[in-house]
Amino acid sequence: MSSIALESLETGAGTTVEFADVHRVFGSTHALDGLDLKVRPGELLALLGPSGCGKTTALRLLAGFDQPDAGSVLVDGEDVSRLPANKRDMGMVFQSYSLFPTMSAVDNVAFGLRLRGRGAGDRRKRAAELLDLVGLSEHLKKFPHQMSGGQQQRVALARALAISPRVLLLDEPLSALDAKVRAQLRDEIRRIQLELGVTTVFVTHDQEEALSMADRVGVMRDGRLEQCAAPSELYQRPETPFVAEFVGTMNRLPGSMVPGGVRLFTQVVAVDGVVPPAGSDVRALLRPEAVLVEPADGQPGHAMVTTATFFGAVTRLRMTQPDGQEILADVGSHRAADFPAGAQVLISVLDRPVLVRPESESTAATVPGRA
Amino acid sequence: MVALTPTAGAGGLAATQAGGPATSSRRRRRTGIGRGLVLLICGIYFIGPLVGAFWFSIQDKVHGGVQFSAYAHVFSAVGFSDAFMLSLKLGIGTVLISLLLMVPTMLLLHLRAPKFRPVVETLCLMPLVIPPVVLVAGVGVVLAWGPNQLAGTPLQTFLNAIQSGKTPWVLILEYVVLTLPFTYRSLDAGIRSVDIHTLTEAGLNLGAGWGTVTMRILLPSLRTSVLNAAFLSFALVFGEYTVASILQYQPFAVFIVAAGQTEGQLSTSLSLLSLLITWLLLLLISLLGGRNSTKVDI
Numbered sequence: 001m002s003s004i005a006l007e008s009l010e011t012g013a014g015t016t017v018e019f020a021d022v023h024r025v026f027g028s029t030h031a032l033d034g035l036d037l038k039v040r041p042g043e044l045l046a047l048l049g050p051s052g053c054g055k056t057t058a059l060r061l062l063a064g065f066d067q068p069d070a071g072s073v074l075v076d077g078e079d080v081s082r083l084p085a086n087k088r089d090m091g092m093v094f095q096s097y098s099l100f101p102t103m104s105a106v107d108n109v110a111f112g113l114r115l116r117g118r119g120a121g122d123r124r125k126r127a128a129e130l131l132d133l134v135g136l137s138e139h140l141k142k143f144p145h146q147m148s149g150g151q152q153q154r155v156a157l158a159r160a161l162a163i164s165p166r167v168l169l170l171d172e173p174l175s176a177l178d179a180k181v182r183a184q185l186r187d188e189i190r191r192i193q194l195e196l197g198v199t200t201v202f203v204t205h206d207q208e209e210a211l212s213m214a215d216r217v218g219v220m221r222d223g224r225l226e227q228c229a230a231p232s233e234l235y236q237r238p239e240t241p242f243v244a245e246f247v248g249t250m251n252r253l254p255g256s257m258v259p260g261g262v263r264l265f266t267q268v269v270a271v272d273g274v275v276p277p278a279g280s281d282v283r284a285l286l287r288p289e290a291v292l293v294e295p296a297d298g299q300p301g302h303a304m305v306t307t308a309t310f311f312g313a314v315t316r317l318r319m320t321q322p323d324g325q326e327i328l329a330d331v332g333s334h335r336a337a338d339f340p341a342g343a344q345v346l347i348s349v350l351d352r353p354v355l356v357r358p359e360s361e362s363t364a365a366t367v368p369g370r371a
Numbered sequence: 372m373v374a375l376t377p378t379a380g381a382g383g384l385a386a387t388q389a390g391g392p393a394t395s396s397r398r399r400r401r402t403g404i405g406r407g408l409v410l411l412i413c414g415i416y417f418i419g420p421l422v423g424a425f426w427f428s429i430q431d432k433v434h435g436g437v438q439f440s441a442y443a444h445v446f447s448a449v450g451f452s453d454a455f456m457l458s459l460k461l462g463i464g465t466v467l468i469s470l471l472l473m474v475p476t477m478l479l480l481h482l483r484a485p486k487f488r489p490v491v492e493t494l495c496l497m498p499l500v501i502p503p504v505v506l507v508a509g510v511g512v513v514l515a516w517g518p519n520q521l522a523g524t525p526l527q528t529f530l531n532a533i534q535s536g537k538t539p540w541v542l543i544l545e546y547v548v549l550t551l552p553f554t555y556r557s558l559d560a561g562i563r564s565v566d567i568h569t570l571t572e573a574g575l576n577l578g579a580g581w582g583t584v585t586m587r588i589l590l591p592s593l594r595t596s597v598l599n600a601a602f603l604s605f606a607l608v609f610g611e612y613t614v615a616s617i618l619q620y621q622p623f624a625v626f627i628v629a630a631g632q633t634e635g636q637l638s639t640s641l642s643l644l645s646l647l648i649t650w651l652l653l654l655l656i657s658l659l660g661g662r663n664s665t666k667v668d669i
Contacts, residue, residue: 063572063576064575064576065572065575084575085572085575085576086575086576086577086578086579086580087578089578090576091576091577092572092573092576094569094572094573096566096569097566098566098569098570098572098573099573100570100573100574100588100591100592101565101592102591102592102594111574111577111579111587112577112578115577115578115579115583116578156573159577160576163577163578
């Protein structure tokens, strides 16, 4: 694919972005309610959250398509809140196909360079290099309607990179693509971003995308940042019940605090983080992969398998305990035959510290299907 | 249908296979005949009068047989070139003013003020429900009343200016109003079919100003609808009779009617010529609109 001298692209590696107490109100809706967020130089930060959480509003403020009602958007320390979009030097890839329909791929990519007064030969050379970078060197002359959705988004990425953006903005660029192309392009975007070192803000509602691509993921809810952390930390140590339930799938198992940890089934497991007083009732937050199951083999089981859903390498078991409490567990698909619907199972959990929440703490989040 | 379900036996499948092609062939034949009939009726309805008009225009009433003298005299008929040039001028003027007025308005409406769209749509469609004769009667009253009542004001100067000179601006301005529904509808349909919000933002994001976005991105993307609007406006103006006649101008349509009162065959041949010009315009627009790309010098 790419054999170009990437250093010649002079992207905005090293650019920092900061949202400082940013507010944006639409009618009675507080789209951003005091957003504070820093994007480090060269990192890919994903903004993740449900519809209406404010992630796209944040990106549009950064792109200059909208202005905050209060607070500042800073790029390399400079307040750009009132700077017009066409003066910001930000490359953006949009959710919908945004290629100019009357221009070929190479013309689309060269458009921003022409506006910057680059010579014709230079423009053409650079546009060709960037199309090569995204694997479309054979499609220079094609028009948008002659390309697939994935190809169009690649051209859009090349076009955004062509102007050597200070920051690359990705507004759910993969959401209109089919699963296979999405996975392919996801890897390519990450590869290119790492190679160029361009500071990138990526908005998505797809947690798999966010967790697999980003250096850090900022989970948003109701215009605020709930938590911003590395994917593994976000997954392993969610700071709020919302993050716990929104990112991945989480069991909330009832347990009681005892000296040394929390009692779950027949085990006592150490607690991660703040330890509630002994005797208090809690909910232990456990990922399905931390729940271990064995066939009961005639013994009284802890739960009964109700459904088994095949996900490829793993199969997710949905089980019901005698008190009606549901619990999810992932088992290797090679073992799935041991757990038919109606089978009694014995449950244990991985022997490692678990997060617990007071029983009284409620969550407003809706648990998505699967991580 | 039954034969396609897993429960159907082989017999059922065979029966369907035996009867299926015959049934579907009969159905296809019936559909084909139906289509042909509809096409024939439409063809007679649309082409019949044209063939009749053409036949009338080439008949030699004196000696019998056919002759093409009406067509030979078209271009030398007294007043033909003046009327034709006037219509051409009116058409081009109307198209230019309509587009200059409506393209930016429609873009602004869609990009910046969508809540005003219903208001503008209603206003633009008004000429469809107000007969031209009513419109021109109102304009006539103002033109007659204005110069006296507004004496010494810039408005009087304006009213005089649009009626005097070689170009009848009053007609062009009235035609701009009359063509508003067609211009609005064509542009609106075009804008709705293109995601102009994203294209605009993409252009701005790459560093383009509003002018560049409009001229280099939006207008080329809306080329077909702009051409359609231009064609509809031009065709309407080229064939418009009522307003021009009442305001006592003699563009092509008025000339045809006047010629028809003395020379029926000449009038008919002029009408056919007018249709031919319209068709040629339509063909031109189809050719231009059909090109799916523009050459952009990068």
